[in-house]
Amino acid sequence: MIIWLASYPKSGNTWVRAFLSAYYYSNDGKFTFELLKKIKQFPSKEFFDEKLLSVDEASENWLIAQKKIKDRKKICFLKTHNVNGAFKGNSFTTTEFTAGAIYIVRDPRNVLSSMMNHYSLNESDALKMINSIYRNLKDENDENNYASYSFISSWSNNYNSWKLSKNINSLLIKYEDLENDKYKTFSKIVNFTNNIIKKERNIDENKFKLAIETTNFEILQKKEEYEGFDEAVYSSKEGKVKPFFNLGRKNNYKNLLKPETSKVIEGLFKKEMKELGYL
Numbered sequence: 001m002i003i004w005l006a007s008y009p010k011s012g013n014t015w016v017r018a019f020l021s022a023y024y025y026s027n028d029g030k031f032t033f034e035l036l037k038k039i040k041q042f043p044s045k046e047f048f049d050e051k052l053l054s055v056d057e058a059s060e061n062w063l064i065a066q067k068k069i070k071d072r073k074k075i076c077f078l079k080t081h082n083v084n085g086a087f088k089g090n091s092f093t094t095t096e097f098t099a100g101a102i103y104i105v106r107d108p109r110n111v112l113s114s115m116m117n118h119y120s121l122n123e124s125d126a127l128k129m130i131n132s133i134y135r136n137l138k139d140e141n142d143e144n145n146y147a148s149y150s151f152i153s154s155w156s157n158n159y160n161s162w163k164l165s166k167n168i169n170s171l172l173i174k175y176e177d178l179e180n181d182k183y184k185t186f187s188k189i190v191n192f193t194n195n196i197i198k199k200e201r202n203i204d205e206n207k208f209k210l211a212i213e214t215t216n217f218e219i220l221q222k223k224e225e226y227e228g229f230d231e232a233v234y235s236s237k238e239g240k241v242k243p244f245f246n247l248g249r250k251n252n253y254k255n256l257l258k259p260e261t262s263k264v265i266e267g268l269f270k271k272e273m274k275e276l277g278y279l
Contacts (some may be wrong), residue, residue, distance in 0.1 A: 029210030045147035106175035109253035
């Protein structure tokens with residue numbers, strides 16, 4: 001069975017994934033980049049036996065791949081940016097294969113400024129991306145294989161698709177709460193997960209503390225600088241690999257976006273932003 005770590009891109013998914021990999025998959029709670037491999041991204045080609053030559057083929061195989069995961073009779077975490085919906089009647093996931101979902105949401109104004117760096121986009125193109133209901137992501141290095149195809153849609157559609165999934169046991173986490181109160185917010189995540197996997201309710205305080213300390217943004221940034229990071233993206237526009245852990249708390253839309261761009265986002269996502277306390 002699967003516990004999804006779901007989010008729109010650049011919303012803090014990797015931070016939560018790093019913490020969980022350190023807490024659940026290390027002996028002492030100390031994070032290493034190698035531990036991230038314990039929480040894989042879905043969909044990706046390693047979950048499928050053959051090349052998937054179209055979006056139709058990809059969607060037809062989502063549940064087939066998840067059935068194989070269920071057959072292992074173990075709980076696993078999987079990261080995804082996919083909406084929780086269906087493509088031509090093919091569901092992304094179902095309660096048959098899903099034990100729970102942790103959805104991480106972030107102020108879309110800060111998502112936009114982070115996307116600009118990660119995807120080498122200008123403000124206008126980033127704005128189009130975050131509002132596109134048809135938006136998808138796919139591994140550009142494997143043109144003829146749709147195994148990595150993720151239908152992310154718009155920021156609001158992505159958020160609502162997971163929030164409104166009534167049959168899935170889910171936990172909503174705000175990125176800003178992770179920044180402002182790590183211990184309380186990560187405690188919620190561990191308690192939620194322990195309940196699903198029927199683990200002892202008590203948190204291992206030593207592992208918990210080290211998992212938080214070793215996934216601090218500044219530490220992750222330094223690790224990337226000295227060790228490199230496989231998930232950092234190469235920018236053909238700039239001819240270099242862009243830092244994945246880029247600005248942290250300095251990623252503040254007030255300093256990075258034009259006021260008119262912020263106003264557009266506030267208009268587009270007014271309902272959701274009010275609901276989440278961003279307005």
